[in-house]
Amino acid sequence: MKKNMAEALLTYVSHILPPTVKAVLTDETVLDAISFMVSHNIAKGDPYLIYELRKALETKYSEDKLKDLYSLLDKIHEIYEQNLLIRLVIPETIQVCTKVYPKISADLSKEAREFIDYVHELVKGTLTEPVFRGKYFRTVVVRVAKPEKVLMRELEPHLNLIKHAVKRDLVNTVCIVAAGPYKPYWARKLTKKNCRNLRFESGRR
Structure with a gap:
């Protein structure tokens, strides 16, 4: 059975x-x-x-x-x-x-x-190396820093990494990874900033 x-x-x-x-x-x-x-x-x-x-x-x-x-x-x-x-x-x-x-x-x-x-x-x-740039798979993974680091420098380092990868046409997909009680909040904020600044569609991209 x-x-x-x-x-x-x-x-x-x-x-x-x-x-x-x-x-x-x-x-x-x-x-x-x-x-x-x-x-x-x-x-x-x-x-x-x-x-x-x-x-x-x-x-x-x-x-x-x-x-x-x-x-x-x-x-x-x-x-x-x-x-x-x-x-x-x-x-x-x-x-x-x-x-x-x-x-x-x-x-x-x-x-x-x-x-x-x-x-x-x-x-x-x-x-x-956060950027995977293959012939087919092209992704950048952005790990949200610890809250205290984010508070000190806000999200600028994360934004710069994404802008660099996207504007140089290194990747097709941006994956924002967050864990812990506070990181998801910053991940959502980072996603919104990128959608606004780089005209991403909300979601995986």
């Missing part, structure tokens, strides 16, 4: 990504890891179903490819825990693949992996 539910759930969730993504992103492991993580969240609280989900996924891979799958799943899980799978990785992947479609580029899958590594470094707190 749980086995059938797991297989059905994985199949259903795989359709959260539009056909354009599956057509041009040839790395099945990336697609499977994203589908598994969303399915895992739906099934949380049911350890038997989660077990069957993992088992169903593992049967698709030979033993020599499982290590790569596990490594990617660990990264995707940590990204998901910070809400960046839904907020950044999936929307950006859909946007990029939609632009590329119907062309299939061998380097797109490689860059998708690099973008996941970039977001994972952000989650781990080891990101040293």
